[in-house]
Amino acid sequence: MSERLTPDELRTLFLFESLTDDQLDWIAARGYGKTFDGPSEVFVEGAPATCLYILLDGEVQQLRRSGDDDVLLTTTAQRGVYAGAVRAFVTVPNTQQPDTQQPDRQLPDTQQYVNTLRTTGPARFFVMDADDFSAFMRDQFPMATHLLDGLYLGLRNAEQQTRQRDKLVALGTLSAGLAHELNNPAGAAVRATSTLRERVAGMRHKLGLLAEGKVPSAQLRRLVQLQEDVVERAAKAPRLTALEAADREDELSDWLDDHGVSGSWELAPRLVAGGLDAGWAEQFATDVEPELLEGAIRWIAYSVETEALMGEIEDAVERISTLVAAVKQYSHLDQASEQEVDVHDGLESTLVLLGHKLRGVEIVRDYDRSLPRIPAHGGELNQVWTNLVDNAADALGGHGTLTIRTALDHDTLLVEVRDDGPGIPPEVQNRVFEAFFTTKGVGAGTGLGLDISQRIVVHGHRGDLRMHSTPGDTCFEVRLPLRR
Ligand SMILES: Nc1ncnc2c1ncn2[C@@H]1O[C@H](COP(=O)(O)OP(=O)(O)OP(=O)(O)O)[C@@H](O)[C@H]1O
Ligand SMILES: [Mg+2]
Structure with missing residues (x-):
């Protein structure tokens, strides 16, 4: 069902309130009303962002995919809220694409829906095609769009630099001991x-x-x-x-x-x-x-x-070659592209490279070697194993047991990193995944390990990272989809 809206009707939306009559006429001629009779999906995260939606009536929910779940971000019935192709007018230079971290994404993220929009009941929207919206913005507000382009690119570069930093953090953890180890x-x-x-x-x-x-x-x-x-x-x-x-x-x-x-x-x-x-x-x-x-x-x-x-x-010499092989395996996997990865390879090389921190710790390998290879960024997963094993090693402090288990769990591959150390106090359990949260002394921890791991598992691989901890039993569970 689609209908036209009058310029006067449009002026009541806060997004349009300061537009001139000409501008409103232009928009009214191109946009249209769209009605949903009951709870419906308006658009889905990751799909090409073809339209801008502005809420006229009803209630909407924004959701974001995390692992297998859609996490509810907001619920609102505020008239005039907008969603969808909101960044359609941003131009991204070609050199910025494709995103090497996410080669599976065909579209730059300005051109796909970054979350899912749902109505909770009957609802009505004013809809504009992304191309029209983009043309309007570039034509009517050239300076603003230039500024927004810059802002967007700046943010994006900052994000890329953060990713690079994440790698360095994991690398720092390893190289500290590796020199000694060799x-x-x-x-x-x-x-x-x-x-x-x-x-x-x-x-x-x-x-x-x-x-x-x-x-x-x-x-x-x-x-x-x-x-x-x-x-x-x-x-x-x-x-x-x-x-x-x-x-x-x-x-x-x-x-x-x-x-x-x-x-x-x-x-x-x-x-x-x-x-x-x-x-x-x-x-x-x-x-x-x-x-x-x-x-x-x-x-x-x-x-x-x-x-x-x-x-x-x-x-x-054998010990040296084992270390060198582990480094090679570790860095070999650190290529941007996605590969078919056997998680055991990464886990084993991580254990070798963190060997110096695990001295005195009994290591139990409860591997299911029949698990299939999974599509993943091997190098990034290695950062996850490194962070989890590093934390367990810190918690154990040279005695106790580290158990690494791999198993099939429904349609995901499960990796558990478990230690019988003192555990995480209940009052900080919901903070450990926060960036910069650490209970370790100055210089001992940056508090980034779990934050980085969570981002790699959840955002990079659409998997899931969970933790449960009681004194004497702390377990981090990583679930990774078997298929993309
Ligand atoms: N296996 C564990 N046993 C006990 N506490 C843990 C365990 N894993 C994580 N923690 C707690 O979670 C906090 C955050 O961990 P995270 O890996 O994010 O940072 P960090 O280890 O302190 O520093 P970094 O990893 O950046 O060197 C730790 O400081 C520690 O208090
Ligand atoms: Mg850590």
Whole structure:
């Protein structure tokens, strides 16, 4: 149902009250009245913004999508309120489009409805096409539209800069510990390598002595064979408690003294660390000429040590590659576009990168590995995992349990980050998602972690982020749609 409105009728709307007769005539000729007989959807968030609606009679509600729910923003029956293509006259330079954060959006946000409008019962509107409205504004109020263009672009740039800042905040959390984390294994590898160099030089020297002609070649061959047995044994050696090790060292030390091997006090610990004991020495002695015993035992001590040092280097380098792989995975996902993401990859690399904060914390992974990949901005989700795990780590303070669970929940993918720390006091529970709300000391927290996470999950992914907390059980639940 559409009808014309008279210029006099239009003048009663506050939006039009200061317009000239000519202007009102122009508008009256192009706009039209539209009536809804009962509760109806006038327009839907995200659809092309083709019309400007001005309420004449009835009551309207504005809603905004958040996750799976439409959240009610306002209910009003005020005559003259307007909604819809209110920004149709703003021109956005092409370089600003498309929005790289939201590549699924085809339209710049000046040209789509930013929320949903509903009538609660019968209602009547004055409607203008977006193009007419835009032409009218540009023609009649050129200076005002220029100013509004500028204002809009300014806001938009500020928003983009805020997003950039969000990334830096998450990155700061990580890089703080990462340098330290990389430094440890690197330092260990360097130290082990320099000890290894000394030991290998010692071995060369010992080999020279053994081979000075006095050792029959059969005996040398036997020694090399024994050396290999020892290396194998060292690899399988069980970890000893300090007490067990001390006992074995005493026993072996006595054995060495009894067999005329000098320096037993420094030799015994090196041999025991390689999984050797007095029983082994007894056996070894039967294979070696008595006058060669000391040299042979020292030779063996070098062998087990070099083996252990190479193991240390291998561990350190492996740790470094794990970290580098995690960083790569983390940053690789930090591309603007949406990808098919396996959330477990992001969760795992986050756990590796925050490893330094989780020392002493037991980590339980309750993953459903059969979950499908989901369309998401992997890098942004990593920021969410980082913030949630970081908070849990802060709450746990080096002891307790962090449980990460993934599961299918109706048509969403659920990720739970749970800790058994002290919990969030009831009086602040509804404030934790606020920007800049923090209970951490100056310099310890900016209070942005959860605010950023919420924006990424809810606005960026149309998902849902919830929290419940009692002392000893705090759980943050992230729900992400399986499909766009
Ligand atoms: N797992 C948790 N256990 C207890 N309190 C928590 C937990 N997670 C969040 N909080 C509370 O919520 C507040 C806000 O968290 P948020 O991550 O937004 O900021 P922050 O951690 O203080 O600072 P930032 O993350 O910016 O470094 C925290 O200061 C803390 O009081
Ligand atoms: Mg935080």
